[in-house]
Amino acid sequence: MRPEPPAFDESFDIAVIGAGVVGCAVVRRLALAGAKVVLIEKGSDILSGASKANSAILHTGFDAPPGSLELDLIKAGREEYLTLGPGLGLDLVKTGALVCAWNDLEAEKLDAIAAQGRENGVSNLALLSGATARATMPGLSDRLVAAIEVADEHIIDPWTAPLTYLTQGVALGAHFLRNAELIEGRFDGEWHLATTAGTVSARAVVNTAGLYGDIVDARLGFSPEFEIRPRKGQFVVLDKAAYAHVPRIVLPVPTEITKGVVVCPTAFGNVLIGPTAEEQEDRVRATVETATLEGLLARGAQIVPALAGMPVTAVYAGLRPASEAKAYRIFCRPEKRAVTLGGIRSTGLSAALGLAQHALKLIEGFGLSLSQASDAPELRLPNLTETCPRDWQAPDHGEIVCHCEMVTRREIEAALISPVPPGDFGGLRRRTRAGMGRCQGFYCNARLAEMTRGKLREPLAIGNERS
Amino acid sequence: MSDADVIVIGGGPAGVAAAVELRRHGVARVVLLEREAQLGGATRHCSHSPFGMLDFHRVYFGAAYGRRLEAEAARAGVEVRTGHSVVQLMAGGRVELATPRGVETLKARRLLIATGARETPRAARLISGDRPIGVVTTGALQSYVAFHGLMPFRRPLIVGSELVSLSAVLTCLSHGARPVAMIEPGPHPLAPAPLMWFPRAMGIPFHCGAELLDIHGVRRVEDVTLRLRDGTLQKLACDGVLLTGRFTPESALLLQSALGVDPGSSGPAIDPYGRTADPHLFAAGNLLRAVETAGWSFREGRAVGRAIAEDLARDRDSGLDGDALIPVTFDPPVKLVVPGLIRRGSGAAPAFPDFQLRFARQARGRLSLVLDGREMWAQEKTWRPERRIVLPIPSAAQTAGRVHIGFEERA
Numbered sequence: 001m002r003p004e005p006p007a008f009d010e011s012f013d014i015a016v017i018g019a020g021v022v023g024c025a026v027v028r029r030l031a032l033a034g035a036k037v038v039l040i041e042k043g044s045d046i047l048s049g050a051s052k053a054n055s056a057i058l059h060t061g062f063d064a065p066p067g068s069l070e071l072d073l074i075k076a077g078r079e080e081y082l083t084l085g086p087g088l089g090l091d092l093v094k095t096g097a098l099v100c101a102w103n104d105l106e107a108e109k110l111d112a113i114a115a116q117g118r119e120n121g122v123s124n125l126a127l128l129s130g131a132t133a134r135a136t137m138p139g140l141s142d143r144l145v146a147a148i149e150v151a152d153e154h155i156i157d158p159w160t161a162p163l164t165y166l167t168q169g170v171a172l173g174a175h176f177l178r179n180a181e182l183i184e185g186r187f188d189g190e191w192h193l194a195t196t197a198g199t200v201s202a203r204a205v206v207n208t209a210g211l212y213g214d215i216v217d218a219r220l221g222f223s224p225e226f227e228i229r230p231r232k233g234q235f236v237v238l239d240k241a242a243y244a245h246v247p248r249i250v251l252p253v254p255t256e257i258t259k260g261v262v263v264c265p266t267a268f269g270n271v272l273i274g275p276t277a278e279e280q281e282d283r284v285r286a287t288v289e290t291a292t293l294e295g296l297l298a299r300g301a302q303i304v305p306a307l308a309g310m311p312v313t314a315v316y317a318g319l320r321p322a323s324e325a326k327a328y329r330i331f332c333r334p335e336k337r338a339v340t341l342g343g344i345r346s347t348g349l350s351a352a353l354g355l356a357q358h359a360l361k362l363i364e365g366f367g368l369s370l371s372q373a374s375d376a377p378e379l380r381l382p383n384l385t386e387t388c389p390r391d392w393q394a395p396d397h398g399e400i401v402c403h404c405e406m407v408t409r410r411e412i413e414a415a416l417i418s419p420v421p422p423g424d425f426g427g428l429r430r431r432t433r434a435g436m437g438r439c440q441g442f443y444c445n446a447r448l449a450e451m452t453r454g455k456l457r458e459p460l461a462i463g464n465e466r467s
Numbered sequence: 468m469s470d471a472d473v474i475v476i477g478g479g480p481a482g483v484a485a486a487v488e489l490r491r492h493g494v495a496r497v498v499l500l501e502r503e504a505q506l507g508g509a510t511r512h513c514s515h516s517p518f519g520m521l522d523f524h525r526v527y528f529g530a531a532y533g534r535r536l537e538a539e540a541a542r543a544g545v546e547v548r549t550g551h552s553v554v555q556l557m558a559g560g561r562v563e564l565a566t567p568r569g570v571e572t573l574k575a576r577r578l579l580i581a582t583g584a585r586e587t588p589r590a591a592r593l594i595s596g597d598r599p600i601g602v603v604t605t606g607a608l609q610s611y612v613a614f615h616g617l618m619p620f621r622r623p624l625i626v627g628s629e630l631v632s633l634s635a636v637l638t639c640l641s642h643g644a645r646p647v648a649m650i651e652p653g654p655h656p657l658a659p660a661p662l663m664w665f666p667r668a669m670g671i672p673f674h675c676g677a678e679l680l681d682i683h684g685v686r687r688v689e690d691v692t693l694r695l696r697d698g699t700l701q702k703l704a705c706d707g708v709l710l711t712g713r714f715t716p717e718s719a720l721l722l723q724s725a726l727g728v729d730p731g732s733s734g735p736a737i738d739p740y741g742r743t744a745d746p747h748l749f750a751a752g753n754l755l756r757a758v759e760t761a762g763w764s765f766r767e768g769r770a771v772g773r774a775i776a777e778d779l780a781r782d783r784d785s786g787l788d789g790d791a792l793i794p795v796t797f798d799p800p801v802k803l804v805v806p807g808l809i810r811r812g813s814g815a816a817p818a819f820p821d822f823q824l825r826f827a828r829q830a831r832g833r834l835s836l837v838l839d840g841r842e843m844w845a846q847e848k849t850w851r852p853e854r855r856i857v858l859p860i861p862s863a864a865q866t867a868g869r870v871h872i873g874f875e876e877r878a
Contacts, residue, residue, distance in 0.1 A: 237590075241722035284685060285597060293593045309730060311715075311722070312591045316598065395569045400552050403502055404719070406565065424686075425600060438719060440588035445603060446610035449617050458600055458686045461617035462706075 053318020077354030233275025404437020479508020481752025481768030488772030507533020596682030620707025714757030
């Protein structure tokens, strides 16, 4: 029998459960408000679940359900990102988006989509003819019938943003507890949270457990208010050579079932095609499938013909924490001092900062006395985007370790000793882009294995060659 | 004002051979840019197979071959700059590069790109399944053992049956790993059949016509599912997947330039002098077509080096843009033809005496070379996939209006 993990002798104001993009943003907001926060994460790093795979778009909310809380939070989150981003070195690229109608049936729906966008307070919308839309993006297929231009859509770095949120939280004294799966929570005026890494006490909890949102609610002793139904999305990432052909986000006309396959540039200079929308039971496995990936490539080439035959850099799949309802599943239980931010399907990256504001507002109603609110600590994580200067362009970077993504030794070493260091290889990749390029580690994987020896939960190498 | 007469990009066998040859022909400033810390390219981590027999008439293993290249380059007076990574090819013989000091731009009268080839990784193969740790290419595996004394797995499945796949088996066996099986999706092994006795003799089951359907594993590889030739599914416990071969030219610089790549070879299209459509830019080695031996690449580099030296001696810095370029056309299942361009009006002896061809699949039929509708050469037989086929370039090709490599398949 393993001994019981030790209890933390300090007690926290608030425990946040789940270190996805929403959890990281909530920790930051609560820490800024003066709370002593602990972030409890089942995985070995942040963004281990739904947040590791998304389209990296900062949405305007033009197509969100009118009058919904989701819309309000997307807009609030986006607003805060636009204000906050520059000071934190969080780059964003205003690509704009085109909602493309490829036949007359789809074109008929554009008016309603534009009307919804205006109702949602997104003013920078224009209905364009196919030819006019193609003038703004010549790579689009000439089958384009018409489009709506949403000028204010942005692409962002989906990994550095949440890492920055948490790093700010940690700078304000927040504690990040990894490899800590919540087993059970008990409330007796205070929360006692038994985790696989020890017991944590806190006066309030926020459930931001994403794909496990309903399970965490149950383990906290709440009767189920919602049910997570994972929805898988597969993506293909094309070579940087594709980037020149896709300067804008290309959205399809959504159907009742799905928002459809997007073709968009990434902040890292690639092109993304995806996601699919596939319901599944499994909350862990997000497999890619050859036929689906081939289908995405074919779809991409229909939309932007120059993408045909473009080399594939990466493929991935993620799970959205969808629920039985379309709306966010947000619950507040003041008598237990608990907030659940659940069912944040695909707008989590855009809405995270808004959700964090919302969570703070709900928690303020609990009447906890917090210490003095702080100013946001000034910090700046290394830039990974192609639109700002990268480390390899500066002198004394040591050497370039990953040649495809131009990642320097200095960047990798810095990530390994950063305030929130990577817990696994995926985490290192998300912090540096190392190994994410076209060769997928042919050149640098062994080097990374050497540099990360003893530093990751699951090592790349399984030991000495002859042992 | 140029920083060099010739800048060579890539310090593998082709690049070094070209640089040395340029110096031998009296070209004054030859700068060799290599992004790694040592020369040698892919040969650096291949500790098992011998190199150097064709080029230096001696046998070298792995890093020793790279050291010989370094010695040759130094003796010839090549300015070698390691740790210099070219990030952009620009028109007019200019390159942008990352150096330990930051970003620089260099200009030369001619550029030679010889960035070699690498294996196709898991993502680009679109293989189904989870994406756990433990799925690597032979190049990555050999870097683990050669540079770091590490191993990524103990019981891998090996995918592929090229020569490099056998090298992968050898690397595994000599470093304490025991492959659970070896599979080839095609109907026949791609390496010469007798060699395929080797894995079997080592007790490694080898399946042709077997597909990797699924990789399973949450953190590390736990098992794979194969579909064997007879359609049966086999689940095989393993702790890694070793993807071997399916080399592809390392043509990132070209893909992002105005020049692009040849859809057949995925490398730059060149004329028989090794010159691309950009008159300042030449190419040689495995970048042209994946994949040949180090010795082959070395000799190709040497020949293109000589062609560049002759070109510089004629001092044709301008005027080449006006030359007519004719693409060499071909019928499927021929996959690629190198050189893929004929440049009319070129004078001196070409660097490439032959067309190099590859078939995409096994096919029986009649292969022919047709100039302006006139058949110059033909042969009928069974053509194996991924084997080198060479076909002499007749001098008449230099003045032909249409150069076609025809194939008629026989049932």
